Amino acid sequence: MSDNAQLPNSMKVIEITHPGTPDVLVQAERPLPLLLQDEILVKVAASGVNRPDIMQRRGQYAPPPGASDIPGLEIAGTVVAVGAAVRRYVPGDQVCALISGGGYAEYCSVHESNALPVPKGFSMVEAAAIPETFFTVWVNVFQRGHLKAGETILIHGGTSGIGTVATMLAKAFGAFIITTVGSEEKRQASLALGADVAINYRNQDFVEQTKLVTNSKGADVIVDLIAGEYVAKNYQAAAFDGRIIQIGTQDGVAKELNLMPLLYKRLTHTGSTLRTRSIADKAKIAADLSINVWPLLELGTIKPHIFKTFPLIQAAEAHALMESSEHIGKIVLTI
Structure with missing residues (x-):
């Protein structure tokens, strides 16, 4: 292993003391992660905050076997040590990475294939806001949803981290974009990010509005973070072969779900999570992003929208903000 002689023996981390409200997040000291031969050790500069972190804190989303119990699924920072088999990076390289846990910490280990170079011109905060949302959107909208230029996509939670990225990427690849949001401020923000139509679900029915703006055709692809009563409504809002x-x-859980629209519209309803995917699966997604999305980032065509940053020790405040749903875009911890 190539390493930095100045590495400390311990690091500051944020632990979940027990399932509960944001105040169960506390700062603690831990040993640095053990480094496997195909891993890099990153000195973390920033870590994104995501909905799965909230669920883990509540005790609803346990880390997969072998993953760190420290929350945090995306990081950006500087490589400070590499395993003996690592060939892609050397100490000093700046990377952002998708991880299965361990991001709320001063140091984090990651398989070299699940890291990507920080895009040219990006700050560490901006880079830390990329992996979880961009990996998720690429897999679900493009690999599983097969969104094509000229199609219509309906994105629920249009101003969330996922929603903002889905909007920007769908726009970059030529789709017509409808989003749902919860306020006039968020409606305007969603339109500014590239949505063609933004529906305030508090005073408009998204099924009616989707049908209206698509001449009754419906949406070809629907991205849903909500479930509940939205599942049945999505079936109504979807186009044939949606x-x-x-x-x-x-x-x-889904409510009052009638499956007949699924049958006669020939709908595909699928879902996925990233965290439990294999290193090899994530590596393939990273390779796709490197080819298809990194050039757009480096040209400035798209960039994650940063709503607010907090120092690591204020992780509880960051979680409280995310739970309030008052944010537009990404929340990032700085370390």
């Missing part, structure tokens, strides 16, 4: 991608269940 693809509905479930990437969250914030409102719980």
Whole structure:
């Protein structure tokens, strides 16, 4: 292993003391992660905050076997040590990475294939806001949803981290974009990010509005983080041969679900999570992003929208903000 002689023996981390409200997040000291031969050790500069972190804190989303119990699924920082088999990076390289846990910490280990170079011109905060959302959107909208230029996509939670990225990428690849949001401020923000139509679900029915703006055709692809009563409504809002991608269940189980629209519209309703995917699976996604999305980032065509940053020790405040749903875009911890 190539390493830095100045590495400390321990690091500051944020632990979940027990399932509960944001105040169960506390700062602690831990040993640095052990480095496997195909891993890099990153001195973390910033770590993104995501909905799965909230669920883990509540005791609803346990880390997969072998993953760190420290929350945090995306990081950006500087490589400070590499395993004996690592060939892609050397100490001093700046990377951002998708991880299965361990991001709320001063140091984090990651398989070299699940890291990507920080895009040219990006700050560490901006780079830390890329992996979880961009990996998720690429897999679900493009690999599973097969979104094509000229199609219509309906994105629920249009101003969330996922929603903002899905909007920007769908726009970059030539789709017509409809989003749902919860306020006039968020409606305007969603339109500014590239949505063609933004629907305030508090005073408009998204099924009616989707049908209206598509001349009754409906949406070809629907991205849903909500579930609950949205599942049945998505079936109504979808076009024939539509693809509905479930990437969250914030409102719980499906309600009053009639499967007949699924049958006669020939709908595909699928879902996925990233965290439990294999290193090899994530590596393939990273390779796709490197080819298809990194050039757009480096040209400035798209860039994650940063709403607010917090120092690591204020992780509880960051979680409280995310749970309030008052944010537009990404929340990032700085370390």
